Ligand code: IPE
Ligand code: IPE
C-alpha cells in the first residue's frame with residue numbers, strides 16, 4: 137500500500153482522548169496512553185502512502201505539567217520506551233524523527249536519548265515525524281521574538297524560521313484533533329494560520345489508518361483560498377493594498 141502520494145503535505149495531530157478511552161474500559165489513564173502508542177505507529181505507517189511528508193504529533197503540552205505526578209511520569213516512561221524500541225525500525229523505513237518543544241525540563245537522560253534518536257534517523261526522507269513535547273506555541277513564539285536580530289525589522293519569514301523546526305514546510309496543511317474536542321490547546325498557533333481543521337469523535341487509541349485516510353479525503357475536498365478567490369491562491373491581476381485603496 138505504498139502509492140507514494142504526489143502531494144507533500146504537513147499534517148498536525150492533537151492526539152486526544154486517551155484518558156476517556158481508558159475510563160470507558162475501567163482501566164487507569166496510563167492504559168489509554170499505552171494504547172495511544174499503537175495509534176502513533178499506525179499513523180506513521182499510513183502517512184507516506186497518503187501524501188503526507190511531515191507529521192507533527194502533539195504528545196505532551198507545557199500545560200500537561202499540571203497533571204498528577206504519576207501520570208506525567210508514566211507518559212515520559214512510555215516515550216522513553218517508544219524511543220528505545222522503535223528507533224531502529226524508523227531509521228530502516230526512512231522516517232526522520234525530531235522533537236519540538238522545550239528540552240530543559242525533561243526527566244534525566246531523556247534529552248540525550250532524544251538526541252540519539254534524532255541522530256540515528258536524520259537521514260530519513262520518506263516521512264518526517266515531529267513529536268511536540270513540553271510544547272507551547274505561545275512559548276515558542278515568545279522565544280522566537282526574543283531571539284530575533286535587533287538590527288532588522290522582524291518579518292513573518294524571519295519569525296517562521298526562528299520557531300522550533302521552522303522554515304519551509306512548517307506551515308500546517310491539515311490539523312486533526314481526535315476525541316470530539318474542538319480547540320487548539322496552544323498547538324502550532326503560528327503554523328496553523330491557514331490550516332484546514334478536521335475534528336473526529338474517535339478517541340486517539342482507536343484512531344486507525346482508515347481514520348487518517350478519511351481525514352485526508354476531507355482535506356482534499358476543501359477549497360483553500362488563502363484570502364484570495366481562486367483555490368490556487370491569487371488571481372493574475374491581484375490587487376495590492378495600495379492599489380486597491382487608491383481605487
Ligand atoms: C491525550 O489524551 C494525551 C495527552 C494529553 C498526554 P488525554 O490524556 O488528554 O485524554 P483525555 O482528554 O483525558 O480523554
Ligand atoms: C492537548 O490535549 C495536548 C495533547 C494532546 C498532548 P489536552 O487534553 O491536554 O488539552 P485540553 O486540556 O483538553 O485543552
Ligand code: MG
Nearest residue numbers: 152153154155
Ligand atoms: Mg485530553
